[in-house]
Amino acid sequence: MIEIGNFQIDLEMRTLLQNGEEVHVGSRAFDILAVVAAAAGRLVTKDEMMNAVWPDTIVEENNVQVHLSALRKILGPDRDLILTVPGRGYQLLQRQKRVTSRETASQAAGGRRLPPSKSRLLGRDCAVKLISSMLTHTHVLTLVGAGGIGKTTLAIEAARHCSADFAEAVCLVELATLTTPEDVLGAIVEGCGLTLPGPQADVAQVVAALGRHRMLLVLDNAEHVIAAVAHILDALVVGNDMLRVLVTSREPLRIMPETIFRVDPLGVPPAGCTNEEILKCSAVNLFLLRANSLQGEIGVDSAEIRLVGEICRRLGGIPLAIELAAARVVALGVEGVHRRLDDRMAILAGGYRTALPRHQTLRATFDWSFAILDAKTQSLFRRLAIFGSSFTFEVMCAVMCDDEFSVASAISGITELVAKSLVNVEFEGPVAKYRLSESTRAYAFEKLQAEGELQTMTSRNARYLSSLFQPQAGGDLNEELGNRLDVKQTLDDARIAIS
Ligand SMILES: Nc1ncnc2c1ncn2[C@@H]1O[C@H](COP(=O)(O)OP(=O)(O)O)[C@@H](O)[C@H]1O
Numbered sequence: 001m002i003e004i005g006n007f008q009i010d011l012e013m014r015t016l017l018q019n020g021e022e023v024h025v026g027s028r029a030f031d032i033l034a035v036v037a038a039a040a041g042r043l044v045t046k047d048e049m050m051n052a053v054w055p056d057t058i059v060e061e062n063n064v065q066v067h068l069s070a071l072r073k074i075l076g077p078d079r080d081l082i083l084t085v086p087g088r089g090y091q092l093l094q095r096q097k098r099v100t101s102r103e104t105a106s107q108a109a110g111g112r113r114l115p116p117s118k119s120r121l122l123g124r125d126c127a128v129k130l131i132s133s134m135l136t137h138t139h140v141l142t143l144v145g146a147g148g149i150g151k152t153t154l155a156i157e158a159a160r161h162c163s164a165d166f167a168e169a170v171c172l173v174e175l176a177t178l179t180t181p182e183d184v185l186g187a188i189v190e191g192c193g194l195t196l197p198g199p200q201a202d203v204a205q206v207v208a209a210l211g212r213h214r215m216l217l218v219l220d221n222a223e224h225v226i227a228a229v230a231h232i233l234d235a236l237v238v239g240n241d242m243l244r245v246l247v248t249s250r251e252p253l254r255i256m257p258e259t260i261f262r263v264d265p266l267g268v269p270p271a272g273c274t275n276e277e278i279l280k281c282s283a284v285n286l287f288l289l290r291a292n293s294l295q296g297e298i299g300v301d302s303a304e305i306r307l308v309g310e311i312c313r314r315l316g317g318i319p320l321a322i323e324l325a326a327a328r329v330v331a332l333g334v335e336g337v338h339r340r341l342d343d344r345m346a347i348l349a350g351g352y353r354t355a356l357p358r359h360q361t362l363r364a365t366f367d368w369s370f371a372i373l374d375a376k377t378q379s380l381f382r383r384l385a386i387f388g389s390s391f392t393f394e395v396m397c398a399v400m401c402d403d404e405f406s407v408a409s410a411i412s413g414i415t416e417l418v419a420k421s422l423v424n425v426e427f428e429g430p431v432a433k434y435r436l437s438e439s440t441r442a443y444a445f446e447k448l449q450a451e452g453e454l455q456t457m458t459s460r461n462a463r464y465l466s467s468l469f470q471p472q473a474g475g476d477l478n479e480e481l482g483n484r485l486d487v488k489q490t491l492d493d494a495r496i497a498i499s
């Protein structure tokens with residue numbers, strides 16, 4: 001239910017009520033009202049309105065005016081709440097009012113407001129549509145991916161895209177600064193504008209307060225309070241099957257009603273493609289957009305375009321890393337940024353002053369993930385820096401496991417690192433192959449060095465690699481190598497181990 005002055009709009013039933021009584025309104029006039037109301041204060045352009053109300057027909061613009069004036073007659077004293085912005089479009093104005101009941105609370109509390117877009121979303125059209133359509137049947141949809149991959153940006157855009165489907169509200173709740181289950185529940189109560197009987201909320205009261213309202217709850221940054229979020233959501237969706245929850249997290253919630261949506265990096269150009277192909281990639285577009293907003297004239301030169309393509313590929317298409325790299329162009333130039341990518345932890349710093357602290361440097365983004373690992377998993381993670389390319393579980397155990405680090409710890413550690421989006425896994429037939437992105441490896445490498453373990457791990461790896469080149473008694477080395485491993489990968493790692 002959306003309130004406009006003394007009126008309530010029920011988008012699902014397509015009815016307009018005045019103080020609870022149904023008021024007759026023509027179908028097109030209702031559509032116009034629904035579009036402007038669902039935009040929740042955002043300006044709806046003329047084209048957007050025409051496309052929404054007459055999706056398959058081209059009609060004269062004055063048709064909107066005709067239906068709008070009929071609508072304004074019905075709204076009477078509240079007619080001025082639908083504003084026509086000359087030459088631009090239409091906008092819903094809201095009067096400040098006191099919260100009088102649970103039904104009106106979520107709108108008045110402002111929890112439903114999504115922040116305005118700061119900049120253009122690149123390369124996510126399909127993802128936005130897919131997420132919107134998944135939310136019609138999935139109760140809890142978790143956008144999972146590494147830090148800075150664009151989960152929050154995508155979640156907000158997807159929520160905006162499907163906000164018209166949610167008659168009650170779209171509530172955004174930021175979890176990043178919270179630490180306890182009580183904090184999480186309190187933030188949900190506040191974000192949804194719920195009024196509870198006592199000061200300390202419990203889940204059952206929140207379930208009761210939500211009733212069977214159709215609403216979309218967006219929970220941003222769940223990874224560090226993941227267990228609390230999992231338990232709360234499990235209860236909320238059982239209590240209200242009309243509720244939809246969109247979560248962003250570096251790791252899945254692991255609850256029954258959850259569907260996972262892995263957020264991919266932005267598109268990067270493969271090595272050796274043409275400049276035209278490079279310029280079609282969304283990661284390259286983001287780099288150029290950000291660099292040009294600071295410097296101008298980047299990307300006109302053909303050699304420069306190739307370097308930008310290479311930078312984006314080596315940054316793995318991660319938008320945050322690309323933004324940080326683009327910001328460095330002002331001081332270092334494209335060639336300078338490209339040349340210093342091996343020292344990326346040092347140069348990918350100095351993000352937007354207004355960004356979250358953990359988004360101001362690449363290192364801080366990883367710190368946020370690293371800090372929530374237990375000590376054993378932290379140790380495994382930093383040791384994985386010695387693998388320059390993909391590796392199997394067997395190879396990892398052969399190099400890592402010792403009296404202090406068992407195979408069981410390796411199993412739980414690698415499972416956790418994959419879940420937390422720090423290690424990528426691919427399947428070659430039945431075989432799982434793990435890999436750290438170039439940026440993740442650079443961070444893990446710093447940690448390995450800081451811990452004073454680089455030398456030990458490098459020698460262990462070198463010992464393991466040389467053992468592979470020793471033929472077993474009576475065996476043929478070439479045949480064994482062919483059977484046992486990917487020779488090229490081993491040689492790559494051997495090169496790294498002795499360099
Ligand atoms: N598709 C995109 N197009 C343009 N900029 C993006 C896109 N995705 C992310 N960004 C930018 O990258 C940065 C990190 O994105 P964010 O959504 O906060 O990542 P995450 O939530 O995964 O940590 C932000 O500054 C955001 O504006």
Ligand SMILES: [Mg+2]
Binds near residue numbers: 152221
């Ligand atoms: Mg985020």
